[in-house]
Amino acid sequence: MARYPTEPLKCWAKAKELRDGFYRDFEQAHDKGGIRCIGSAWALDAVTMGLGGDVYWVTGEPYGASCAYNRSLSAEFMTAAENFGFSRDLCSYMRNYWGSIISNKYPFGGPFPKVDFAYTQHICCSHAKWYQNACELEGSDIPLYVIDVGAGAYPPFEPEMYEHRVRYVADQMLDSIEWMEKVTGRTYNDELFLEACWNDMRTTHTWAKVCMLNRAVPAPLDEKSIYSLYVLGTLQKSRGEFADFYEELLEEVEGRVERGIAAVGNEQARVMTDAQPPWGFLKIYRYLEAWGAVSIGSLYTFGLEGMWLYDEGENDLRPRPMPTERPRSREEACMMLADWHLSKPEYQHFYSPEYKTKMMDAIAKRWMCDGIIMHYNRGCEGLSVGIAENRLGLLKRGNKVMTYEGNMGDEREFDLTATETRFDIFLEGLGLKRPEG
Amino acid sequence: MIEKFQEWYANRHEYQREYKERTGNKIVGYFCTYTPEEIFYAADVLPVRILGSHEPQDVTEPHIFSMFCPFCRDVLAQGLKGKYDYLDGITIGQSCLHLRQTFTSWELHRNPGWSYFLHMPNHVQSKRAIPFLVEEYRLLIKKIEELAGKEITDDDLRQGIDIMNKVRRVMKEIYEFRKKDNPPITGTEAMYMTCAQFFTDAREFLPVAEEVKRGLTARRLDRDQGKRIMLIGSENDDIEYINMIETLGERESVGCTVVVEEHCTTTRYFWDEVDTDIDDPLRAIAERYVLRTPCPSKDWPKRSRLQRILKLAKDFRVDGAIIIQQKFCDPHEADIPFIRRFLEDNGIPTYFLEFDVTVAAGPFAIRTEAFLETLEAEEDLF
Amino acid sequence: MIIAGIDCGAKNTKTVILKEGSIIGKGTTLTGFDQVSAIKGSLDAALKDAGIHARDVDNISGTGAGMEEIKDADLKVNEIKAMAKAANYLFxxxxxxxxxxxxxxxxxxxxxxxxxxxxxxxxxxxxxxxxxxxxxxxxxxxxxxxxxxxxxxxxxxxxxxxxxxxxxxxxxxxxxxxxxxxxxxxxxxxxxxxxxxxxxxxxxxxxxxxxxxxxxxxxxxxxxxxxxxxxxxxxxxPDDPAFGAALGAAVVLKEEA
Structure with a gap:
């Protein structure tokens, strides 16, 4: 019962190719004399790029999600982590990651590639501990640098962006450059860093613009596809080919909007979600589609890597404009990048759930959602912080909200049948009809 | 001799209400020991730490997702049930995500009219942490001045430092007695004391503690110390459990005495003093909180707690360590496998218990007893 | 119009017969492993209680964990909708x-x-x-x-x-x-x-x-x-709280019919 024309994304294959290439580069890094680096998807990876064009990354969260997607392998990793003594309720990406090191298996084939150093950031309690333990599990000679970004919320959630807060983050970045020179023995190249810094901002800015296009009815993108696209930003924001790809994607999605191409031909209702899905069960999105519901995205897919600013007066969320000029020095780039990332939407709720509620409400209203589906995700404390208050706040602002409990990376904590029953109840409440058959 | 502390522990609300009436001072509740109490004292505002009640409750479910620790929910329940309606403000020094939700939900639903989230840096091993924290303290001071209606001078800050340092010092002197054979003070008694610090004005706590210290020289306890045990882990003021294991010896063939703990209710809280040789008092306070024995959420990239724990274990001559973890406490969960390996490698047997503040301690008795028996067996080998 | 509302629950299966909006019969059986026979059993008991025959029933409405097994159901009602309607009907x-x-x-x-x-x-x-x-x-x-x-x-x-x-x-x-x-x-x-x-x-x-x-x-x-x-x-x-969801399912069908 298609109401709208639909067609596959032309750049789909390229996204997959870029992703595969990224993991392959990491695996083969040492063959080419390059450097392997690990860290969070929120790490300020641009700073490492001053070491040369041959620094190859793996980021922990998408890596953990990739493990989770392979349910039998994930089960093996979970058991390995538990046998080591790690509690079952810790972050499930982290347990997949540690389990992968302990089992010495790389989900893309072969043994776990030993890394040269870890470079990450910290805002969730688990961030630094993740790599502290990973480095120890790999052998205690692996150096670790962590940048604390828990320096405070960004305006309008704070009256102003105090200079000392930006400087705190920027100074740690500057310190990390000296540290990297020491642990790698390489000389740092500022030009390469400035370029990577600009690419980082280009990637995260362009991604937000892509998400803006999903305000259109019908939505040109559905969240399940968005997952395959946003991931590039989580892999490495500062990688030029990813920034270029997002610009290409933007163009294609603009074309879809102009031509009225829908992601889900049967779009009758629009929903949004909250945080990571249970990665081993992405078919829940197909289930929603069968009912005629398209998930247009979430603060998670929009703002995990995309850069936005919230407008309090308009209750609107808009892409943060690119700086007017490129940074000219190492110091300038560090300050610019620190300020840029401190405004990340997904950093704000670490200080108060109200900030996230406001941004989610703006998405619900501006992207014209009929309902909000929240995943009480037992696998991620960082993005579950304040979730219960978000629910209350969204209800108070007149939204229809449903919740389901699960785990992004540990399938033992997700009940598919019970979740589908909840969807039925909720979607019926939105006025949709149960699909035939 | 510790009756006064027991009374303060049991009747914290009565004390605080009465204190407010008697002194006219304002009271601010805080949730985590990364709150700089010195600055509050400087403003004539009494900082009191809010702990849980250890009772099951059903009021926090709409506010905090159940995968967060029972402690943070228990503490929030105190607020939602109106037990702290006499507070003038609430505050938190940024630490774990769990407890931060207690603060934010309290702020949303039981706001006493003044609340402040202090951005305590996480990267305490970075040289950038202290200057950052000094600036954050300046923002905090402005906000406290609004509450207190007075300006905070450097002399006020020095006064606050003096108040806190004196209590820390007497507590450490009291802990010295626990290094002795057959310590004249039990772990249960010590826990009443350390927690009473949270609930009272340090100036009123101090003379009572001093008196205890004097009394300990002559005090002999008519009990067998049994095994000397160290407790390590997350927030813990589970006096019922400590008392239960310390009285095992009266009923069973093995007994024990808790001689030292590494908890944020005990040594992590009071062990470190502010360095009064530093000229700028604000910087001195910042340095104290950045360099203090860290919560595991801030203990990176180096795991500095290991050496600190080992030193305590050696100084207090422990036979074994019980690792107590608040259920769902992620920062501790990330440290525990490494702490256990490290202690075992250093000849200190460990036993792990996952606690839920609102669950009865009873079932833990048998497990603790079994652990103590293994310590007994190890000695037989030699 | 006579409606049978059946709630196939985890432990018991309950049926309520509604005639022109009034309850005229109820029946219950243990669900056990064989949901199909439990459904039949509770329906039969309810019919007997109401003093009517199966052919007198115009429509059947189902709810509960085992509702997919209620093959004759004209309408399947989710449990939340059923309980909401039941409460509204009763109070x-x-x-x-x-x-x-x-x-x-x-x-x-x-x-x-x-x-x-x-x-x-x-x-x-x-x-x-x-x-x-x-x-x-x-x-x-x-x-x-x-x-x-x-x-x-x-x-x-x-x-x-x-x-x-x-x-x-x-x-x-x-x-x-x-x-x-x-x-x-x-x-x-x-x-x-x-x-x-x-x-x-x-x-x-x-x-x-x-x-x-x-x-x-x-x-x-x-x-x-x-x-x-x-x-x-x-x-x-209500007097027979266990029949709440079955009643709700019947009321939903009555209103949607």
């Missing part, structure tokens, strides 16, 4: 309804038309449903139906944490060894279970009037604990 002033059955607890916030505007489900933990009391009755070695009446004889409050039925059982064993009277333990068990249910209800908000359906509505000990913890004077419970 039009109802704004909150909770259904506490053998294996599951649910709650819904409803409007004046009996439409659910928010809902919560406790699906993973037996500690918030009837099976919990059953397991604890075994530990105490008393009959299930004695548990509630025992509990209301006690005025003690012993904290017990029903985070998990297994741990709760070891707590109960501890209390038995501690020579705590059974009436007090029974009350502690009911308080613990009610605390789970109340937590769930608080998620959607406590708005009076509050209606309770489901088999646990027959347990006076549980109802008492529930009222105390909700801090309200009255919980509205």
């Amino acid at each position: 039009p002033s109802a704004r909150t309804v909770t259904d506490v059955g053998a294996e599951m607890g649910r709650a819904a916030k409803i409007d004046e038309n009996g439409k659910a505007v928010d809902f919560a489900i406790n699906e993973k933990c037996a500690a918030g449903a009837g099976a919990f009391i059953e397991a604890m009755a075994r530990a105490l070695e008393v009959k299930l139906e004695e548990m509630g009446p025992m509990a209301i004889q006690s005025n003690k409050s012993i904290p017990m944490n029903a985070q998990c039925a297994i741990f709760a059982e070891s707590e109960v064993v501890g209390l038995i060894h501690g020579k705590i009277p059974k009436v007090d333990i029974s009350k502690a068990i009911h308080d613990a279970m009610a605390s789970r249910v109340v937590s769930m209800i608080r998620r959607i908000g406590v708005n009076e009037d509050i209606v309770m359906i489901g088999g646990c509505g027959l347990n006076p000990g549980f109802v008492d604990s529930l009222k105390n913890q909700l801090e309200i004077d009255k919980v509205y419970i």
Whole structure:
């Protein structure tokens, strides 16, 4: 019962190719004399790029999600982590990651590639501990640098962006450059860093613009596809080919909007979600589609890597404009990048759930959602912080909200049948009809 | 001799209400020991730490997702049930995500009219942490001045430092007695004391503690110390459990005495003093909180707690360590496998218990007893 | 018009016969493994109770965990919708309804038309449903139906944490060894279970009037604990609370027909 024309994304294959290439580069890094680096998807990876064009990354969260997607392998990793003594309720990406090191298996084939150093950031309690333990599990000679970004919320959630807060983050970045020179023995190249810094901002800015296009009815993108696209930003924001790809994607999605191409031909209702899905069960999105519901995205897919600013007066969320000029020095780039990332939407709720509620409400209203589906995700404390208050706040602002409990990376904590029953109840409440058959 | 502390522990609300009436001072509740109490004292505002009640409750479910620790929910329940309606403000020094939700939900639903989230840096091993924290303290001071209606001078800050340092010092002197054979003070008694610090004005706590210290020289306890045990882990003021294991010896063939703990209710809280040789008092306070024995959420990239724990274990001559973890406490969960390996490698047997503040301690008795028996067996080998 | 509403639950299958909007018959059977025969059994019992034949029934409406097995159903109604309608039908002033059955607890916030505007489900933990009391009755070695009446004889409050039925059982064993009277333990068990249910209800908000359906509505000990913890004077419970969802399914069909 298609109401709208639909067609596959032309750049789909390229996204997959870029992703595969990224993991392959990491695996083969040492063959080419390059450097392997690990860290969070929120790490300020641009700073490492001053070491040369041959620094190859793996980021922990998408890596953990990739493990989770392979349910039998994930089960093996979970058991390995538990046998080591790690509690079952810790972050499930982290347990997949540690389990992968302990089992010495790389989900893309072969043994776990030993890394040269870890470079990450910290805002969730688990961030630094993740790599502290990973480095120890790999052998205690692996150096670790962590940048604390828990320096405070960004305006309008704070009256102003105090200079000392930006400087705190920027100074740690500057310190990390000296540290990297020491642990790698390489000389740092500022030009390469400035370029990577600009690419980082280009990637995260362009991604937000892509998400803006999903305000259109019908939505040109559905969240399940968005997952395959946003991931590039989580892999490495500062990688030029990813920034270029997002610009290409933007163009294609603009074309879809102009031509009225829908992601889900049967779009009758629009929903949004909250945080990571249970990665081993992405078919829940197909289930929603069968009912005629398209998930247009979430603060998670929009703002995990995309850069936005919230407008309090308009209750609107808009892409943060690119700086007017490129940074000219190492110091300038560090300050610019620190300020840029401190405004990340997904950093704000670490200080108060109200900030996230406001941004989610703006998405619900501006992207014209009929309902909000929240995943009480037992696998991620960082993005579950304040979730219960978000629910209350969204209800108070007149939204229809449903919740389901699960785990992004540990399938033992997700009940598919019970979740589908909840969807039925909720979607019926939105006025949709149960699909035939 | 510790009756006064027991009374303060049991009747914290009565004390605080009465204190407010008697002194006219304002009271601010805080949730985590990364709150700089010195600055509050400087403003004539009494900082009191809010702990849980250890009772099951059903009021926090709409506010905090159940995968967060029972402690943070228990503490929030105190607020939602109106037990702290006499507070003038609430505050938190940024630490774990769990407890931060207690603060934010309290702020949303039981706001006493003044609340402040202090951005305590996480990267305490970075040289950038202290200057950052000094600036954050300046923002905090402005906000406290609004509450207190007075300006905070450097002399006020020095006064606050003096108040806190004196209590820390007497507590450490009291802990010295626990290094002795057959310590004249039990772990249960010590826990009443350390927690009473949270609930009272340090100036009123101090003379009572001093008196205890004097009394300990002559005090002999008519009990067998049994095994000397160290407790390590997350927030813990589970006096019922400590008392239960310390009285095992009266009923069973093995007994024990808790001689030292590494908890944020005990040594992590009071062990470190502010360095009064530093000229700028604000910087001195910042340095104290950045360099203090860290919560595991801030203990990176180096795991500095290991050496600190080992030193305590050696100084207090422990036979074994019980690792107590608040259920769902992620920062501790990330440290525990490494702490256990490290202690075992250093000849200190460990036993792990996952606690839920609102669950009865009873079932833990048998497990603790079994652990103590293994310590007994190890000695037989030699 | 005669409608049969069938609720195929985890433990029992219940049928209500509605004629022109009034209840004329009810029937129940144990669900067991064979849901199809349980459905037939409860329908037959209800028909007999109403004094009518199967051919007299115009439409069938189904709900419950096993509703897919109600092959003759003209309409399948989700459990939340069914309980919301039942509450509205029985007590039009109802704004909150909770259904506490053998294996599951649910709650819904409803409007004046009996439409659910928010809902919560406790699906993973037996500690918030009837099976919990059953397991604890075994530990105490008393009959299930004695548990509630025992509990209301006690005025003690012993904290017990029903985070998990297994741990709760070891707590109960501890209390038995501690020579705590059974009436007090029974009350502690009911308080613990009610605390789970109340937590769930608080998620959607406590708005009076509050209606309770489901088999646990027959347990006076549980109802008492529930009222105390909700801090309200009255919980509205129909005479046959176990038939609530079956009735709701029938009412939904009647309104949509």
